[in-house]
Amino acid sequence: MEITPKKFPYDMSAISKDQFDSHIKLYNGYVDKVNEITKDLFDLTPPFQANATYSKYRGLKKGETYALDGVILHEAYFSNMTSAKTSPDECLHRVFDQCFGGYEGWVNDFASCAAAARGWCVFCYDQRTRSFRNILMDSHDDGMTCLAYPIIVLDMYEHAYFIDYKTDKAEYIKRFIDGICWRAAGKRLNKLGRETSIA
Ligand SMILES: [Fe+2]
Numbered sequence: 001m002e003i004t005p006k007k008f009p010y011d012m013s014a015i016s017k018d019q020f021d022s023h024i025k026l027y028n029g030y031v032d033k034v035n036e037i038t039k040d041l042f043d044l045t046p047p048f049q050a051n052a053t054y055s056k057y058r059g060l061k062k063g064e065t066y067a068l069d070g071v072i073l074h075e076a077y078f079s080n081m082t083s084a085k086t087s088p089d090e091c092l093h094r095v096f097d098q099c100f101g102g103y104e105g106w107v108n109d110f111a112s113c114a115a116a117a118r119g120w121c122v123f124c125y126d127q128r129t130r131s132f133r134n135i136l137m138d139s140h141d142d143g144m145t146c147l148a149y150p151i152i153v154l155d156m157y158e159h160a161y162f163i164d165y166k167t168d169k170a171e172y173i174k175r176f177i178d179g180i181c182w183r184a185a186g187k188r189l190n191k192l193g194r195e196t197s198i199a
Pocket residue numbers: 023026074155157159160
């Protein structure tokens with residue numbers, strides 16, 4: 001099934017319009033690649049001659065998860081930033097208290113996780129342990145655990161901040177946290193089926 005790129009208004013304080021526009025082009029490229037890979041997989045005729053060292057099938061399957069995660073993570077990232085001043089709701093504050101010793105504890109851990117990441121920093125609910133974690137991803141397909149549900153997503157690739165911040169990652173992380181759309185985070189939390197399990 002073909003997917004189409006979502007439209008995101010420029011409404012965020014953490015990055016400039018110039019930075020945003022160049023990033024949206026990359027996002028659109030991931031959408032195109034998902035569609036290209038999906039079509040190429042559909043068009044393959046058996047036997048697929050799959051091989052773990054090298055094969056066309058392996059290349060397509062590796063590209064499939066990389067590109068699809070690229071789409072999913074960017075959509076979460078663009079929609080959890082805002083120019084409005086918002087703050088965590090009561091439910092999120094309870095989460096921060098229980099899992100991080102309070103909001104400041106969460107900020108410290110999230111900012112450290114972001115500084116250490118080469119790809120993404122994702123605040124997640126882990127359905128297996130029924131706890132919240134900040135997860136480090138070095139690329140779209142490296143780092144996320146199964147059953148983790150993203151609540152806040154931060155892109156730490158250089159392409160996400162270099163136009164605005166050059167090498168000043170710490171300032172980008174600070175401005176991102178200041179500009180989190182807590183309404184979006186609260187909505188994601190409310191949608192979450194916390195008892196969900198596959199075993
Ligand atoms: Fe990105």
